[in-house]
Amino acid sequence: MDITIFENTYRHPLISQKELELLIDAHKRIHIKEGEFMLKEGKTANEYYLIERGLFRAFVHNTSGNEITTDFFTDNEFLIEVSSLFQRIPSQENLQALTDSWAWKIEFDVFQELFHKIEGIREWGRAWMSEQLFISKRRSINMITxxxxxxxxxxxxxxxxxxxxxxxxxxxxxxxxxxxxxxxxxxxxxx
Amino acid sequence: MDITIFENTYRHPLISQKELELLIDAHKRIHIKEGEFMLKEGKTANEYYLIERGLFRAFVHNTSGNEITTDFFTDNEFLIEVSSLFQRIPSQENLQALTDSWAWKIEFDVFQELFHKIEGIREWGRAWMSEQLFISKRRSINMITxxxxxxxxxxxxxxxxxxxxxxxxxxxxxxxxxxxxxxxxxxxxxx
DNA sequence: AAAACTACTTGCCATATGACAAGTTATACA
DNA sequence: TGTATAACTTGTCATATGGCAAGTAGTTTT
Structure with a gap:
């Protein structure tokens, strides 16, 4: 099995090779059909995905009921709705495949155990989230400037x-x- | 000492009273003068603050060199630059007091130890960050709709x-x- | 008290983008 | 193969917001 995608996405100085293997084992490879919903608004996310190949979008409905695409996700990126997954609340976003795709799925409970057990995964997770927040803020700024x-x-x-x-x-x-x-x-x- | 502010901001079902006290003890009360910078772009953040009373702003410089205010922070909110603090990299944002203020300061190293030691604090931290990401995304949407x-x-x-x-x-x-x-x-x- | 400075307002005109409707092209489906 | 549907383009006009410059009022400095 080619583990390059995991080595690249879970890269962190505090994650050992053995710990990386624990992470890898927690992922199951799945195929997704074009148009399929990975998460629907109103549902609580119970997993996230690492995209091997494919294109996805996140979208919400504005007050007028129109769809607004809020993000795109593609190869070697995480397909995830952070608020729903980590606050255990219903999602306001939808996640949908725009192409036939392959991805690696990991359940919340499984990740949760590794997160609390392994310091490197906690550090990686916090850094990843920090980066997402940075990207989101930069997007706000670009939208207005x-x-x-x-x-x-x-x-x-x-x-x-x-x-x-x-x-x-x-x-x-x-x-x-x-x-x-x-x-x-x-x-x-x-x- | 009135600990209401800590009880409210660090509220989480997995944080015990004893653990909350550990958190509280890690904070030092400080006074900030109007105009003072809590963080300057180019510097790496080594602490964050819980605002007891006062008003602060975050701002960046756009490509034309103009200041853009990206956020305001006030009573009972955290004054923090997440990317710099948790990725240990220089900040692109400035944090500045707009009024004379009182705040509770906590050092990164001290928080770091509690974060890795106490499950409830990890859960609280991750939920807080998820919420910030949600707020930031909502802001992007509002900016364009x-x-x-x-x-x-x-x-x-x-x-x-x-x-x-x-x-x-x-x-x-x-x-x-x-x-x-x-x-x-x-x-x-x-x- | 005078001068400098900052904060905010107003006028005039330019322009990016939206609203709505119609037209064209491509895709899917029967 | 034909028809319906979706994807995209184009035209006309309206409007929100920006750019620039001047004006007023309040505040700080000397």
Whole structure:
């Protein structure tokens, strides 16, 4: 079995090879069909996933009932709804596969035991969460300080796979604009 | 000593009274003068604070060199830069007092020991961080789905103390608009 | 008391983006 | 293969917000 994905995603100086193996053993490989929901709003998450291959999105409904895509997840990233999983409360987000995918699934109870037993996993987990918080704050700042065109260009540069594979309307709501505007931005850039 | 503030902020079913006392003993009460920096960008945070009384802000510099206020902190809230403290890396944010304040300071090393020793504190910490991530994501969504006027009204409703005490320019950049626009929004609302 | 400075307001005009509706193209389904 | 549906584009017009500059009021400094 190729364990590169685990070595890369769970990388931390305090996690030993033996502890990494405990983590790896806790994951089960699963296949997901395009369109499948990994978590629906109102349900409490009981697991998270490490994506081997595929594309997913998170989305919420705004007050008008429209879908807003809040995040995309792809190869070698964690597909997770942190609030629901760690506060044991119903999710307000949906997690959905946009392509047929392969992922490694780990149950909350299993992770929980390792988290409390192994210092390195606690440190890794806290650092990972800190990083997510940093990324989320940076996203807020970008939303209010850069133009829609610049946000599109930044996404194109950082995660081109999303631009290539996700439908325009999902990308548009992720960027905080209408699909009409995104279509015009594309036209202006590439024509 | 009135320990209400600790009972409220460190509330968690897995934290016993004795463990709470260990936490309380780790905090030292300090006074902060208006304008004082609790953390400067480029420095690594070595402590966090529980605010007893006062108002603080977090701010970053955007690519044009302008200050953007990213958060406000007030009574019974934690004043903390998570990324710097838990990843042990230089901060990109500044933390500054907007009023003379009183707070409870706790050193990273001291918290670290309690975190790894006491399960309840780990659970509390992870839940707190999950909540922060949730709040941050909600902020991103609000930034792109609601008008500046509605964001102002929401802040007025949820944290009126900030509207009352912080200078207009800080509130404006926190809301993602210019101080000119905020001035006009106020005029339209209250005149 | 004068001067400098900060905080906030107002006017004028520019522009990015939205709203709505219609058109085109591609995809899926029967 | 044809039809329905989804994905995307385009046109016209409206509006929220920004940019810049000037003005007023309050506060601090000397």
């Amino acid at each position: 850069t133009s829609a065109k610049d946000r599109y260009l930044a996404l194109l540069k950082e995660k081109p796979i999303i631009i290539q594979q996700a439908p325009l309307k999902y990308i548009a709501s992720y960027l905080g604009i209408t699909d009409t505007s995104l279509s015009r931005i594309r036209k202006e850039l590439f024509q | 609601t008008s500046a006027k509605d964001r102002y009204l929401a802040l007025l409703k949820e944290k009126p103390i900030i509207i009352q005490q912080a200078p207009l320019k800080y509130i404006a950049s926190y809301l993602g608009i210019t101080d000119t626009s905020l001035s006009r929004i106020r005029k339209e609302l209250f005149q």
